[in-house]
Amino acid sequence: MTTTKAWHTNGFLALLVSLASLAGAIALFIAGGDEAEPNGLMIAAGVLLVLLFFVLLTSLTIVQPNQAKVVTFFGRYKGTITQSGLWMVMPFTNKTKVSLKVRNFNSQTLKVNDAEGNPIEIGAVVVFKVVDTARAVFEVDNYERFVEIQSETAIRHIAAHYAYDTFADDQAPSLRGNADEVAAELSKELQARLTVAGVEVIETRITHLAYAPEIASAMLQRQQAIAIIAARQKIVEGAVAIVDSALRQLVENGVELDAERRAAMINNLLVAIVSDKAATPFINTGTLYG
Structure with missing residues (x-):
């Protein structure tokens, strides 16, 4: 038809x-x-x-x-x-x-499991219009209802193929970090489903994305821990570079340090730089002999 x-x-x-x-x-x-x-x-x-x-x-x-x-x-x-x-x-x-106007369908907030099995909440908006009136009227019972059901089905299917977020170093695609890629994949799959109804999908966008309430607190702690580890790693890398530069400058200025004093200086500098609190200096004024 x-x-x-x-x-x-x-x-x-x-x-x-x-x-x-x-x-x-x-x-x-x-x-x-x-x-x-x-x-x-x-x-x-x-x-x-x-x-x-x-x-x-x-x-x-x-x-x-x-x-x-x-x-x-x-x-x-x-x-x-x-x-x-x-x-x-x-x-x-x-x-x-039959209306030929461009219309929006805003899906309900759906609760699904992502690729890692974590329950998440997701919602999307679908922009579409009718391009084949014969198919829209005769191939499906109600094309508007058909768009709604197929859109929610496609959203559930796409959400199950991506993780909410990635915590590994390989940076695999995720729902939160690759929103444009996920939206393009959703448009492609939805267009394949709605062609039978004579409907053209113009655009799809994720409008709501969050962890389910029962795991939101635990996942927030996980994100905070990963952020703290990443920040500490950057701090340590910077501290090592600062200490190496300081030792090089001392050598260039003619200051000779034996192995023990060199180790003590490295230890003191690293503690002062890496510590999350301000260091309290102690001044050695010498040794008293009775």
């Missing part, structure tokens, strides 16, 4: 003809309805004009901008009208309205 163009012509002309037929029928009824000598031929012609008036009225339809009318004639698809205006189509046809 694919969309075809329905036959249609100027509706204002059909409206004018229908009004003229109605006026002609009224004139014939008046002229042929003489009580003394009624003219049956004129009355019959008036009845035919009235029938013509009602037939023409059934053929008129109005198409709004960004709207389409799917025309069916006694169960057979005759085509679609997408051009806005007043049109005349085949009489006694059913004209189903």
Whole structure:
């Protein structure tokens, strides 16, 4: 089932003809309805004009901008009208309205398990529009409801293939760190699901992402611990570089340190730099002999 163009012509002309037929029928009824000598031929012609008036009225339809009318004639698809205006189509046809506007579907907050089995909450918005009216009307029962169900199914499927966050050094794709990649994958999968309904997916975006309440506190502690370890690692790397630079400068300035004093100096500098609290200096003023 694919969309075809329905036959249609100027509706204002059909409206004018229908009004003229109605006026002609009224004139014939008046002229042929003489009580003394009624003219049956004129009355019959008036009845035919009235029938013509009602037939023409059934053929008129109005198409709004960004709207389409799917025309069916006694169960057979005759085509679609997408051009806005007043049109005349085949009489006694059913004209189903289909919106061609761009619309948003904001999914509910779904609770799913990510790739690592952690329960998370996720939600997304789907921007879509109808591009094939025949499929939207005849291939699915209700294309709007179909979009909602397939969108939530695709969101659950994509969320199960990615971890909420990555804590390893390989930096694998994650829901939090690779939002654009996840959205592109969601659009691709959703488009494959909605093609049967004649719907084009314009864009998808994740609007809500969080750990489930039952593990949110534990995962927060895990993130804090990883952040602290990473910060300590950077501090140690910087402290080693500072100590090495200090020792090099002392050697360049002619200060000679034996192995014991060198080790003590390295220890003191590392403690002072790495410590998360301010170091308290002790001044050695010498040794008293009694």
